Amino acid sequence: xxxxxxxxxxxxxxxKINGKPLTYLDSSNSSQKPLSVISSLDNFYKYEFSNIGxxxxxxxxNATNKFEETRxxxxxxxxxxxxxEIIFTKNATESIxxxxxxxxxxxxxxxxxxxxxxxxxxxxxxPWHYLRATKGAVIKFAPINDDGDLIIxxxxxxxxxKTKIIAITHLSNVTGTIVPIKEIIEIAKKKNIPVLVDGCxxxxxIKIDVKDLDCDFxxxxxxxxxxxxxxGILYAKKKWLEILPPxxxxxxxxxxxxxxxxxxxxxxxxxxxxxxxxxxVVAFNESIKFMKSIGIENxxxxxxxxxxxxxxxxxxINSVSIVGNPKNKAGVIAFTIKGIHPHDISTIxxxxxxxIRAGHHCCQIxxxxxxxxxxxxxxxxxxxxxxxIDVLCNAIENCRKVFGFK
Amino acid sequence: MDxxxxxxxIILEHGKSPRNFGKCKKYTHEAKGHNPLxxxxxxxxxxxxxxxxxxxxxxxxxxxxISIASTSIMTELVKGKSKDIAKKIVFDFLNMIKSTxxxxxxxxxxxxxMKIMSxxxxxxxxxxxxxxxxxxxxxxxxxDEKKEEVNTETID
Numbered sequence: 025x026x027x028x029x030x031x032x033x034x035x036x037x038x039x040k041i042n043g044k045p046l047t048y049l050d051s052s053n054s055s056q057k058p059l060s061v062i063s064s065l066d067n068f069y070k071y072e073f074s075n076i077g078x079x080x081x082x083x084x085x086n087a088t089n090k091f092e093e094t095r096x097x098x099x100x101x102x103x104x105x106x107x108x109e110i111i112f113t114k115n116a117t118e119s120i121x122x123x124x125x126x127x128x129x130x131x132x133x134x135x136x137x138x139x140x141x142x143x144x145x146x147x148x149x150x151p152w153h154y155l156r157a158t159k160g161a162v163i164k165f166a167p168i169n170d171d172g173d174l175i176i177x178x179x180x181x182x183x184x185x186k187t188k189i190i191a192i193t194h195l196s197n198v199t200g201t202i203v204p205i206k207e208i209i210e211i212a213k214k215k216n217i218p219v220l221v222d223g224c225x226x227x228x229x230i231k232i233d234v235k236d237l238d239c240d241f242x243x244x245x246x247x248x249x250x251x252x253x254x255x256g257i258l259y260a261k262k263k264w265l266e267i268l269p270p271x272x273x274x275x276x277x278x279x280x281x282x283x284x285x286x287x288x289x290x291x292x293x294x295x296x297x298x299x300x301x302x303x304x305v306v307a308f309n310e311s312i313k314f315m316k317s318i319g320i321e322n323x324x325x326x327x328x329x330x331x332x333x334x335x336x337x338x339x340x341i342n343s344v345s346i347v348g349n350p351k352n353k354a355g356v357i358a359f360t361i362k363g364i365h366p367h368d369i370s371t372i373x374x375x376x377x378x379x380i381r382a383g384h385h386c387c388q389i390x391x392x393x394x395x396x397x398x399x400x401x402x403x404x405x406x407x408x409x410x411x412x413i414d415v416l417c418n419a420i421e422n423c424r425k426v427f428g429f430k
Numbered sequence: 431m432d433x434x435x436x437x438x439x440i441i442l443e444h445g446k447s448p449r450n451f452g453k454c455k456k457y458t459h460e461a462k463g464h465n466p467l468x469x470x471x472x473x474x475x476x477x478x479x480x481x482x483x484x485x486x487x488x489x490x491x492x493x494x495x496i497s498i499a500s501t502s503i504m505t506e507l508v509k510g511k512s513k514d515i516a517k518k519i520v521f522d523f524l525n526m527i528k529s530t531x532x533x534x535x536x537x538x539x540x541x542x543x544m545k546i547m548s549x550x551x552x553x554x555x556x557x558x559x560x561x562x563x564x565x566x567x568x569x570x571x572x573x574d575e576k577k578e579e580v581n582t583e584t585i586d
Contacts, residue, residue, distance in 0.1 A: 383467065384469050
């Protein structure tokens with residue numbers, strides 16, 4: 025792959041920040057968008073716009089076909105068994121809420137246990153907390169070691185006869201830990217416990233094969249996968265979607281409505297109430313094409329090389345500490361600089377056109393575990409280069425100068 | 431925008447060596463402040479004497495250089511002032527950060543005005559305004575004996 029050809033597809037890289045080229049290292053937060061995705065949105069709104077579903081005019085049929093084409097390509101992208109297992113949501117957060125709510129209604133009662141981990145983003149904790157608050161469920165946190173790796177033995181010990189569901193991230197948005205999900209799912213399957221995987225960070229960076237993983241639920245945010253905002257994906261095994269109750273009620277998700285009785289639409293519409301983000305779902309098809317055109321193996325190789333380069337260079341800078349040292353690390357690099365608060369780092373780096381994130385990255389539990397209030401985080405996307413890492417390192421040196429460190 | 435306008439020497443110095451850090455002796459009032467967006471925490475301790483004068487003022491907490499420096503400078507400027515004047519200084523400070531960039535106050539001498547003006551650069555960085563204002567809101571809360579924690583997301 026040629027990263028310069030990839031970069032040329034992203035209009036944002038022609039923009040200057042404070043008179044300097046943009047060095048975008050905040051892809052874990054959200055990725056930038058290739059022109060094909062932006063053009064698809066533009067074209068759809070200009071010449072193809074219609075709501076999908078019920079209308080039978082030309083535009084509606086075309087829009088519906090395109091919407092369903094994305095569903096089919098998502099199914100292929102993550103290797104699901106059927107397009108009925110692909111539900112479009114607002115984002116991964118909504119996908120997880122959908123599962124917590126509907127699974128909780130049906131299967132969680134007082135004292136039942138939900139097993140998550142210390143690595144989770146708030147979006148894979150707060151929805152389960154609702155079940156703790158309303159149903160008296162118990163949330164258990166599987167611990168990590170100081171490297172940021174899940175301690176599998178402890179994880180096993182926390183599974184009990186009361187464990188009703190396991191919800192776990194595929195890739196930490198702080199330490200970059202790639203969690204051995206397949207191993208976890210195998211452990212869970214032996215005890216017949218369903219597993220939800222938060223695939224927010226993994227979807228743009230590693231190969232996803234839900235059939236091979238054998239997970240029950242998999243949540244994705246499309247805006248992190250070079251796609252538009254406002255679209256998320258919930259993959260769920262058909263057996264669950266068939267027995268779980270619907271989530272949001274309204275138009276589009278019903279079969280028949282009378283004053284006494286309502287029946288629901290078949291899958292996947294049962295879970296897609298109201299007008300969907302039509303243009304955005306259609307445009308996400310272009311994101312999948314973009315990923316496929318590069319090839320996930322090439323993306324993995326490129327990002328691994330960049331991550332190793334970044335870690336090596338950052339470790340050479342006096343007073344920079346990398347957060348976590350997991351066995352298998354993706355391009356998410358949280359760090360601290362001795363004597364400089366992450367928010368100051370972020371403001372000063374911005375002056376050099378370097379976009380990173382500072383804070384707890386929606387992982388307060390993890391930061392508490394690591395005894396950190398906040399961290400700075402540089403995260404890599406397929407469009408990043410070694411030059412980006414060099415600019416980051418120079419900006420960090422500059423940051424230390426501003427603070428009077430030698 | 432110029433970084434030197436934000437990270438002035440005096441800010442970096444107060445950020446590294448904050449004044450009046452820790453609990454002051456025999457404090458009569460205290461309040462907590464929290465910025466949930468970045469996790470900054472501040473606790474302000476205040477000793478008001480029977481003449482309603484701020485006899486002592488100190489703080490504890492963690493945060494960025496802007497937040498620590500702003501809090502440190504606040505404790506220096508407000509200590510020794512009457513309760514009512516302390517609240518006026520807070521008002522003048524917030525006015526400077528949010529709109530005027532100038533400090534208009536009859537309650538501070540020229541040196542003190544220079545010190546408080548060192549924080550005016552924050553106005554150019556909207557995402558950092560709350561770093562600078564958290565402690566000042568928390569001071570008002572301590573003076574007014576409000577029970578609930580100050581939360582930057584629920585104030586202007």
